[in-house]
Amino acid sequence: MNYITIEKLNNYYNQDIEIQGFIDRIRDLQYVQFLIIKDSTGKVQITIEKNDDNKNLNEIVSSLTPDSTLLIKGIVKENSKVKLNGMEIIPSSITITSKSSEELPLNYNNPESANLDTRLDYRFLDLRNEKNILLFKVQSYFVKAMREFLYNHDFTEIHTPKLIAAASESGSEVFEVKYFKDKAYLAQSPQFYKQMAICSGFDRVFEVAPAFRAENSNSYRHATEFTSFDLEFAYIKSYEDVMKLEEEMITYALSKVKEKYNDKIKELFNTEVVVPTLPFPRIKLNDLVKELETRYNYVTPKEDIGDMNNEMEKLTTKYAHEVYNHEFIFVTDYSSAKRPFYHMRKNNIPQGFDLIWRGCEITSGSQREHRYEVLKDQAEEKGLTNDVKFYLEFFKYGCPPHGGLALGIDRMTMLLLNLPSVKETMFLFRGPNRITP
Numbered sequence: 437m438n439y440i441t442i443e444k445l446n447n448y449y450n451q452d453i454e455i456q457g458f459i460d461r462i463r464d465l466q467y468v469q470f471l472i473i474k475d476s477t478g479k480v481q482i483t484i485e486k487n488d489d490n491k492n493l494n495e496i497v498s499s500l501t502p503d504s505t506l507l508i509k510g511i512v513k514e515n516s517k518v519k520l521n522g523m524e525i526i527p528s529s530i531t532i533t534s535k536s537s538e539e540l541p542l543n544y545n546n547p548e549s550a551n552l553d554t555r556l557d558y559r560f561l562d563l564r565n566e567k568n569i570l571l572f573k574v575q576s577y578f579v580k581a582m583r584e585f586l587y588n589h590d591f592t593e594i595h596t597p598k599l600i601a602a603a604s605e606s607g608s609e610v611f612e613v614k615y616f617k618d619k620a621y622l623a624q625s626p627q628f629y630k631q632m633a634i635c636s637g638f639d640r641v642f643e644v645a646p647a648f649r650a651e652n653s654n655s656y657r658h659a660t661e662f663t664s665f666d667l668e669f670a671y672i673k674s675y676e677d678v679m680k681l682e683e684e685m686i687t688y689a690l691s692k693v694k695e696k697y698n699d700k701i702k703e704l705f706n707t708e709v710v711v712p713t714l715p716f717p718r719i720k721l722n723d724l725v726k727e728l729e730t731r732y733n734y735v736t737p738k739e740d741i742g743d744m745n746n747e748m749e750k751l752t753t754k755y756a757h758e759v760y761n762h763e764f765i766f767v768t769d770y771s772s773a774k775r776p777f778y779h780m781r782k783n784n785i786p787q788g789f790d791l792i793w794r795g796c797e798i799t800s801g802s803q804r805e806h807r808y809e810v811l812k813d814q815a816e817e818k819g820l821t822n823d824v825k826f827y828l829e830f831f832k833y834g835c836p837p838h839g840g841l842a843l844g845i846d847r848m849t850m851l852l853l854n855l856p857s858v859k860e861t862m863f864l865f866r867g868p869n870r871i872t873p
Contacts, residue, residue: 452510455473574852599623627778628830635830644664667681679716706854710763803839
């Protein structure tokens with residue numbers, strides 16, 4: 437007998453079936469016993485009358501504890517009196533596959549009953565919450581849809597190394613690890629290697645993989661390990677091509693998520709999936725700064741001139757809503773002092789962008805500098821020549837014009853579901869003060 441998930445039970449009325457799951461609730465009344473069993477797809481009621489024929493089942497149910505796991509064989513019955521999906525299972529056998537022997541350290545059905553640190557300490561229990569199960573289904577489906585979009589546009593998925601020899605991909609700190617008799621570092625991104633793929637003749641590549649940042653940041657949107665969705669593609673004419681591909685990819689993915697999960701997201705997260713219109717608005721940073729000053733009396737701090745900060749990102753979203761009636765907005769023309777050395781420049785202006793969504797930067801992207809001598813000069817300007825020597829080698833033997841971007845899956849999920857922190861969107865969060873469980 438094949439294992440059947442609870443969501444598919446309505447296809448098996450009046451048939452013998454077998455299900456497995458956790459005990460969600462137990463009601464042991466005078467004449468009848470009820471079990472609510474759940475798996476990752478839903479819940480179902482098990483009804484056991486108290487009589488001589490069911491004596492063995494009655495004794496088993498009387499011994500059960502919530503969150504134990506069961507294997508149940510029985511018949512699925514339609515019953516309009518049952519509030520839970522209008523169905524019940526009349527069991528012929530109940531097998532205890534595991535028993536929860538202790539009282540749980542937190543009530544995962546009520547996240548507000550424990551602080552976030554406690555929930556993260558017992559993340560293996562916290563994840564049993566219905567909202568968390570939906571969260572990861574939505575996240576998975578969102579990534580699937582972006583993958584699907586790229587496969588449909590002839591991208592090749594690659595898998596780049598996460599142990600690297602040089603500690604210099606960006607201004608961020610890196611984690612140093614012992615590598616036999618030498619030192620190695622955990623990769624901050626696949627940036628260098630996805631560009632190597634372009635130099636190797638792979639026209640279009642992407643990767644979904646972990647990235648590591650040894651930054652002592654305790655903000656709502658940072659983590660020391662996160663999942664990055666990176667892509668790179670060749671033969672572009674400008675960074676406009678990169679922005680166009682991203683806006684189409686995100687719109688495609690959000691439409692897929694809305695189609696499959698919008699009702700459930702609305703029910704559990706009290707928000708809806710908004711599918712944006714195309715194209716996304718674009719604005720140059722200097723023009724944006726003027727708008728924010730005029731509209732909201734915002735003055736950019738001296739240390740942030742030529743770049744964005746959190747407050748600016750929030751105001752930029754407000755501006756996008758008011759002026760364009762749009763949730764997304766591309767910001768371009770940053771200062772070269774604030775952008776990586778591998779961004780192409782025209783008139784010393786980096787040919788790149790950030791994408792802002794719901795008050796937060798979700799993407800940095802650009803046309804890359806593919807000309808060896810220019811790239812070498814820009815690396816020297818940043819004092820990185822020796823550190824990126826291996827990377828510069830890629831460009832000595834010809835490389836087509838190309839560009840790409842990276843977005844954080846955990847941050848995207850946080851914004852999609854209107855959650856307060858990426859800690860709640862990561863399977864297991866890693867931060868400066870957390871490396872367990």
